[in-house]
Amino acid sequence: MDIRTIKTFQTIMKLGSFQRAAEDLQYGQSTVTMHIQKLESDLGVKLLERGKKLKLTEAGRLFHQNADTLLKNYDYLVTTMNELIQGEAGVVRLGVMEPTASYRLPQILAPFMQQYPKVQVSIQIGNTFILSQMLNEGLIDLAICSTPETGVGHVFEPLFNERLALLIPDTHRLAAKDMIFLRDLQNENILITTSVCPYRKKLETSLLEKGGSPYSGMEIGNMAALKYYVQAQFGIAVVPVITAIPNPEGTVLKNIHDLDSGLVTGLLRKPNGSSLSSAAEKLIAILRKELQAL
Secondary structure (H helix, E strand, C coil), X not given: CXXXXXXXXXXXXXXXXXXXXXXXXXXXXXXXXXHHHHHHHHHCCCCEECCCCCEECHHHHHHHHHHHHHHHHHHHHHHHHHHHHCCCEEEEXXXXXXXXXXXXXXXXXXXXXXXXXXXXXXXXXXXXXXXXXXXXXXXXXXXXXXXXXXXCCCEEEEEEEECEEEEEEXXXXXXXXXXXXXXXXXXXXXXXXXXXXXXXXXXXXXXXHCXXXXXXXXXXXXXXXXXXXXXXXXXXXXXEHHHHCCCCCCEEEECECCCCCCEEEEEEECCCCCCCCHHHHHHHHHHHHHHHCC
């Protein structure tokens, strides 16, 4: 059943004649007649009684009552598909690690959602290992995370360095020190995140390589909570700078001289051969622009 034949039928009913319908639709009258014949053939029933005055059959009345809904649904479907193709609608499943998820993404997403209100963005928060697994299993479309341990099956695009610094109580012995090195953290009680956290892995590797080991550690599962445990003098912590500005009362944020530029963070996605929606590509363009500017 051709959607054009349904539109022709409804136009005839609206205007009251084949001739007027032909003029309105800019068809020849023979085309209008052919449309009705085809529609009746497709449905297997007669819709109109021909004569001086158009008269609907019982089947024609039933069809006429429901055809407008069918046309509206069709128009809605066409509009929705066009919006999807143009990237103005759809669903984007985004995985994000902290602190980007809490401290950067809301400010980036707000104007995007205003510009594309019909795009639904689903956000999953996790560490790089979990996000890599989710991407591999097709649970998310792309991720913002640190450099993965392996590049097999994924493409990683570095965008910025997440700067790290040492947060300590202002009464700590290192608070008055002008330059702090990783070796100065030897034998300190360092507050650390979970074993799969890339920030912890980077810190532990750096401490081993540059003389800051041995040390003791208290594990805090939530990175955002670290600064409050430092404030309560449970220990010291190496944290992303963005999470500790302004630093909590009674604490001091200090650079570590030999801790390199920070944790590389970027976009993780399937290889270019894997298709993404137009909406996802639009979001990637905005993420790339905003995060590379950091």
